[in-house]
Amino acid sequence: MADQLNIKDDALEAGGSGLVSAAQVMAQSNRVVPPDAWESLTGIGGGVRRFLRGLQTGRLALADAARTAGGEVAGVMRESSALDALIANSLYSGFAVRGSGR
Template identity: 45%
Template structure:
């Protein structure tokens, strides 16, 4: 049975360390990913690498979108406060309350 799957302990140890590093990096909020080639027994290493690059790109895009949205909301809140202050200074307080005649 020479065609058996052979996984040396050193390869498994390296894979475990790489997965541990990836988990630690992700939980720490880092955008890094394990370095090295993505060789695999089934030949899917290139597809896995492309997927991980897509995940990193999506994460960066979401971070940029969140930053833009936060800045926009902050600007809107500032504009609202300025408008409130301007209205308080400009509009006579008795203006809105008047007794109408029928």
């Protein structure tokens, strides 16, 4: 199954940047629900208030999730770079020029 997973660095970088941008937009666009009680002719003021509070909570949760995911993508990229460097340092230069000799 590992041979089927092929993620390019530029795709990871774009995904991480998108997640960070989304987190910023969600957090900055969030508005405080007015504290006043809402009166309505039909009696739906309480339902509207609960909806707006839920929307506010959802936006903050999405912003937090996007920030966390962006951090994890950055971590994967760091680990990938470190692994690439480890592999490159483990091989002696003659291997790349002559091959394994098999």
